[in-house]
Amino acid sequence: xxxxxxxxxxxxxGPAPFATMMLAEMGAEVIVIHRPGAGNPVAGAKxxxxxxxxxxxxxxxxxxxxxxxxxxxERADAxxxxxxxxxxxRLGLGPETMQAANPRLVYGRMTGWGQDGPRxxxxxxxxxxxxxxxxxxxxxxxxxxxxxPATLVGDVGGGALYLLAGMLAGLIRAARTGQGTVVDAAIxxxxxxxxxxxMSMMPTGNLSMTRGQSLLDGPHWSRVYACACxxxxxxxxxxxxxxxxxxxxxxxSDDPHxxxxxDRAQWPEQGAxxxxxxxxxxxxxxxxxxxxxxxxxxxxxxxxxxxxxxxxAARGVWQEDGGGLSPTPAPRFDGQRHSVAPPPTRGExxxxxxxxxxxxx
Numbered sequence: 001x002x003x004x005x006x007x008x009x010x011x012x013x014g015p016a017p018f019a020t021m022m023l024a025e026m027g028a029e030v031i032v033i034h035r036p037g038a039g040n041p042v043a044g045a046k047x048x049x050x051x052x053x054x055x056x057x058x059x060x061x062x063x064x065x066x067x068x069x070x071x072x073x074e075r076a077d078a079x080x081x082x083x084x085x086x087x088x089x090r091l092g093l094g095p096e097t098m099q100a101a102n103p104r105l106v107y108g109r110m111t112g113w114g115q116d117g118p119r120x121x122x123x124x125x126x127x128x129x130x131x132x133x134x135x136x137x138x139x140x141x142x143x144x145x146x147x148x149p150a151t152l153v154g155d156v157g158g159g160a161l162y163l164l165a166g167m168l169a170g171l172i173r174a175a176r177t178g179q180g181t182v183v184d185a186a187i188x189x190x191x192x193x194x195x196x197x198x199m200s201m202m203p204t205g206n207l208s209m210t211r212g213q214s215l216l217d218g219p220h221w222s223r224v225y226a227c228a229c230x231x232x233x234x235x236x237x238x239x240x241x242x243x244x245x246x247x248x249x250x251x252x253s254d255d256p257h258x259x260x261x262x263d264r265a266q267w268p269e270q271g272a273x274x275x276x277x278x279x280x281x282x283x284x285x286x287x288x289x290x291x292x293x294x295x296x297x298x299x300x301x302x303x304x305x306x307x308x309x310x311x312x313a314a315r316g317v318w319q320e321d322g323g324g325l326s327p328t329p330a331p332r333f334d335g336q337r338h339s340v341a342p343p344p345t346r347g348e349x350x351x352x353x354x355x356x357x358x359x360x361x
Contacts, residue, residue: 006076007024007029009028009032009079012081014082015159015187017049020053021050025051025052030053032056033057034347036057044079046343048343049341050343050344051326051340055343055345056072056354057350057351067356068354069091070092070101073093075104078106078170078352087120087284088109090241099180101223103179106180107180109184109185110185111185112187114189115186117237129187129188130148130154130158135154135158135191136148136193137211138217141217141223142211144220154187158184159190159191161190162185162190163183166183176250180331216238219265219271221235221237224300226275228282229282229284230292231283231302241294242296243261245294246296247312256265257273258270268276271356287299303325321342
């Protein structure tokens, strides 16, 4: 889909390399500038997020390697960096300088706090950003600490995917007008923006600032329940026909204590009743009870279990490769089920990229 597009990435953590991974999976040529050394100990020498990319090692503390980075940017359609504000400018590679040399350049800047504001130069991580933006507030039952899947809501949802959307919009405009742009992608911005779906329910009274009192974070039919085996079962049968199917599979269609689906006063008692019911049988039992139904019930699976799930396996969502379990690219395009090259070793393509830069245009 993006064949012919060249992106230069400056090595970073989390959202920026995730966004460039997706660009590479869509066919863009992504050249990642790695720092000298072993790299991030969390990701290892071969980072899954580098799959499909080419790698060159540059020491940005040296004038010679800064010149190579500049030459790469001048030949690129897009640049993505995840440094604190001002770092690229101090290197002489800021957007004003590089767009003067390459007016079509789409310059992507990925941060947690944004390029400006009182906290712009402070350190932070996913959990701090989504706590500040409001996106963490509803993540948990009343009386329990808010908790979300690690790095997904902030780094990926509010960060990488918003950066990706901004880059693609900028690239479309550059193709039409020849004019590049600067994309300021901040996790606090993106994760707050993702709240629009919930905030749209406020005028109807279906969203409360009090945890446990909103349409989706308090009802007995929108929860995760523990099973006898220690497994967990998700239930979210919002529409009345799905709630009816849920009760039918449980043999509780005529139970007066569960008839009122939307009576907030009854939610705690109804939830306690269902919790006791689900705790009496193992997860496998409940999976069989609800199989093939519209009750909107599903087990909570580990990634390795998800890979074996019949639906996930049929679609090939997870794959085993030399580095272990990894997700296949998404989204999908018709006729575009191509494979993605494995992550390179750090600096694997340094020599060929340097030779390409020395070749006459």
